[in-house]
Amino acid sequence: MDTITRRRFLIASGVTAAAAASAVGVREILATAGDRDPQAKTLVLVTLYGGNDGLNTVIPYADPAYAAARPDFAYSADELLDLGEGEALNPGLPGLHKLFGEKRLAIVRGVGYPKPNRSHFQSMDIWQTAQPDRPGTTGWLGRWLDTAGGDPRLAISFEPVLPPLLAGARSAGATVPGGELKLPAGVTPELLTRMGAPVAGEPAALARAAACFGDLSRVRDLVSNAPIAEDDDADAPATATGGAAPPLDQQLALVARCIEANVATRVYSVSLGGFDLHADGKDAQKSLLAKLDKALAAFAERMAGKGVVVAVYSEFGRRVRANASDGTDHGTASNVFLISDSIEGGLHGEPPSLTDLDDGDLKFTTDFRDVYAMLLADVLEADPGQILDGWRGRLDLAG
Amino acid sequence: MVADETAAEKLTFFWHGHWATSVQKVRSAHLMLGQQQTFRRYGAGPTGPLVRAMLRDPALIVWLDGQKNTRKAPNENLSREVMELFTLGVGEYTEADVKAGARVLTGWQVDRATGQARLVPRRHDDQAVALLGGKVDDVDSYADLIVGQSAHLPFILGRLWARYGGPGQAPAVSGRDTTTLLKGICTAPAFAATAGTLVKQxxxxxxxxxxxxxxxxxxxxxxxxxxxxxxxxxxxxxxxxxxxxxxxxxxxxxxxxxxxxxxxxxxxxxxxxxxxxxxxxxxxxxxxxxxxxxxxxxxxxxxxxxxxxxxxxxxxxxx
Structure with missing residues (x-):
């Protein structure tokens, strides 16, 4: 599909938008009323819910300790997608392997935080708040939004429920799921503004409920669309820790559409769930990774040259030793993937030892806040220390 | 929605969200209904019988890989979530307790044809297991040990408060059964101050x-x-x-x-x-x-x- 310019987009957002959108398979369109700096970059954060098994994503096949710990997980040498340094990508990731060959994929190994928490929910809170000692109530990108002026159009999620990472202290990102954002008959932007007026002294929840009206009147300018298919059983079967989002390729197609239309949004949050594979993990993970791979590869192709940086993370990796249901239990440090044509691709960070373990789990070598600091500074041109509670570390991909 | 017993149905929905189980993996209306009936039957009473029933609930066992949890190959999923999310809360058990709990829960199998869960002896680890400062040898003694922990009732009270009261700390309320805890919540002075603070689900x-x-x-x-x-x-x-x-x-x-x-x-x-x-x-x-x-x-x-x-x-x- 060719690039949609803002002008064409606005024309398309009339009555024919729904038909046009469904004809190309895109369920929703975003346009923007605001212009943006053409040099400004965009961050697309991909959350893998459930704890993706990092050791079977970037596979240290040359380490004898790997085969010893994971006897039933091993892929044969001709299936593995070699990365050099004795590591290889899972066979489900051919698209990412191609990006790696083109130096557009950076793999940061051993990313984690001190005193790892093996609860999905606690660990995801830690990743989303960037506060490992005591996760608070604001997300790291929500705090960025606070510093960037709080316009909800700057940070968008395609899930119906707000991911904690986009909740700020004074503002929150907008949620724009597959459903229409067209106002129902008789509801005017002026009415939204009046319903969203703050009232002094009202409880925080009530104030937020009101503020959403104001946010809606601003975000509404961006959006038009057709409803999403009612077909979630066609998705991967749920495991006990998954997201409730539309399929990743659909979410990324919406992101691509927005970026091509040059909208004001700087941060997109998308997700893929289902990685909590305590049993029969090998094939299930490969098929989930293939889903991720296809969506990311197509997105990277479409976004080439547009200043987009994609970051992919999960709340933890899995334990080094497989359990005997051919699955893996909750672990610690794992890989973060960064995809962009404006960063230094290749293998980064120190791979954690498979034998010097912390109670059966990998010891992290790169603090996740170093990765966030790099993204905040280099992609969003923000001051990381202000957003990350004074954190001074920063990942240096050139180094 | 057409129920007459609205308070009871609200409580059933509370327990459904608490022992959150999805039909997307369970894939059986029969098993999901059975779980709802367990909430109706035990939900208003003391937590002990509820936990005993839930540890052998077929839908929960399928949802959290209890099927795959065997003597030779313990699977920690159910054991961890039972203590973290359902009964005690994070920080009230150790990683060793998770591993020990998994051993106690080994061998429970769901027969999809009958909708029943049963203990398969050859898959079960029948050694007594030490955990949480006690010793247990079967599912019921495990359930009883958990609900006897000092963290258990405050944890349940906190979860009830979050759904019925509002954000923040629950007021001090005592009682060993859910109905008493709920009555305590609704009559606590702090309850009146929560107006406008609880977002409707x-x-x-x-x-x-x-x-x-x-x-x-x-x-x-x-x-x-x-x-x-x-x-x-x-x-x-x-x-x-x-x-x-x-x-x-x-x-x-x-x-x-x-x-x-x-x-x-x-x-x-x-x-x-x-x-x-x-x-x-x-x-x-x-x-x-x-x-x-x-x-x-x-x-x-x-x-x-x-x-x-x-x-x-x-x-x-x-x-």
Whole structure:
């Protein structure tokens, strides 16, 4: 599909938008009323819910300790997608392997935080708040939004429920799921503004409920669309820790559409769930990774040259030793993937030892806040220390 | 939604969100119904019998890989979530307790044909196991040890408070059964101060509206889906979120749209008079409108539009 310019987009957002959108398979369109700096970059954060098994994503096949710990997980040498340094990508990731060959994929190994928490929910809170000692109530990108002026159009999620990472202290990102954002008959932007007026002294929840009206009147300018298919059983079967989002390729197609239309949004949050594979993990993970791979590869192709940086993370990796249901239990440090044509691709960070373990789990070598600091500074041109509670570390991909 | 026992059904829904199990993996209406019936049967009483029943609940066993948990190959999933999410809370058990708990739960198999869970001796680790400062040798003694932990009742109280009271710490309430804890919550002085602080879950918003307006629930499922809460399909074993996560641009729009659809079907005769804004508050059990909302409503003459705006209003989004 060719690039949609803002002008064409606005024309398309009339009555024919729904038909046009469904004809190309895109369920929703975003346009923007605001212009943006053409040099400004965009961050697309991909959350893998459930704890993706990092050791079977970037596979240290040359380490004898790997085969010893994971006897039933091993892929044969001709299936593995070699990365050099004795590591290889899972066979489900051919698209990412191609990006790696083109130096557009950076793999940061051993990313984690001190005193790892093996609860999905606690660990995801830690990743989303960037506060490992005591996760608070604001997300790291929500705090960025606070510093960037709080316009909800700057940070968008395609899930119906707000991911904690986009909740700020004074503002929150907008949620724009597959459903229409067209106002129902008789509801005017002026009415939204009046319903969203703050009232002094009202409880925080009530104030937020009101503020959403104001946010809606601003975000509404961006959006038009057709409803999403009612077909979630066609998705991967749920495991006990998954997201409730539309399929990743659909979410990324919406992101691509927005970026091509040059909208004001700087941060997109998308997700893929289902990685909590305590049993029969090998094939299930490969098929989930293939889903991720296809969506990311197509997105990277479409976004080439547009200043987009994609970051992919999960709340933890899995334990080094497989359990005997051919699955893996909750672990610690794992890989973060960064995809962009404006960063230094290749293998980064120190791979954690498979034998010097912390109670059966990998010891992290790169603090996740170093990765966030790099993204905040280099992609969003923000001051990381202000957003990350004074954190001074920063990942240096050139180094 | 058509239940007469509304308090009991609200509590059943609480337990469903607490022991959050999704039909997407269980893939059996029969097993999901069985779990709901366990909540109805034991949910209002002491927590011991409920935990005993849930540890052998077929839907929960399938959901958390209990099927795969054997003597030769313990699987920690069910054991961890039982202590972390269902009974004690993070920090009240060790990683060693998770591993030990998994051994106790080995060997439970679900027979899909009969819908029953049974203990298969050759898959079960029948050694007594030390954990949580005690010793257990079967599922029931494990359940009893858990509910006897000093962290258990405060944990359940905290979860009840989060769904019935509001954010923050639960007031001190004692009691060993859920009904007593709930009565304590509702009569605690702190309860009255929570007005306007508890965000309605989508199910509470939809079911409340349908009941207040005397409508049938038909046709409301798309609202629940758009708002992000479809019963029997929680997003994860952690259950549905609470608080401001429900207050989003898209949920606001959905409430505006759903409000119109519900208002179109409702009897609005009582909303045509001069006192219509107060009548609307009575109908929707809203304590009072803020000046902001009052101004919008007062300017709205059409009864159906008035009702639709009341349903979508900030005041109706919270308890």
């Amino acid at each position: 989508p199910v509470e918003w939809v079911v409340g509206a349908v009941r207040q307006l005397g409508l049938k629930p038909d046709g409301t499922e798309p609202f629940l889906k758009a708002l992000g809460q479809v019963p029997l399909r929680p997003p994860s074993v952690g259950g549905w979120p609470e608080g401001a996560a429900w207050l989003t641009t898209s949920s606001t729009l959905t409430r505006l749209r759903a409000g119109q659809k519900l208002a179109a079907k409702a009897d609005v005769n009582g909303l045509a008079g001069a006192d219509r804004v107060e009548a609307l508050a009575d109908l929707l059990a809203v304590d009072g409108w803020s000046d902001r909302t009052n101004a919008v409503l007062t300017a709205t003459k059409d009864p159906r539009r008035l009702l639709a705006l009341g349903l979508a209003s900030p005041e109706y989004a919270v308890h």
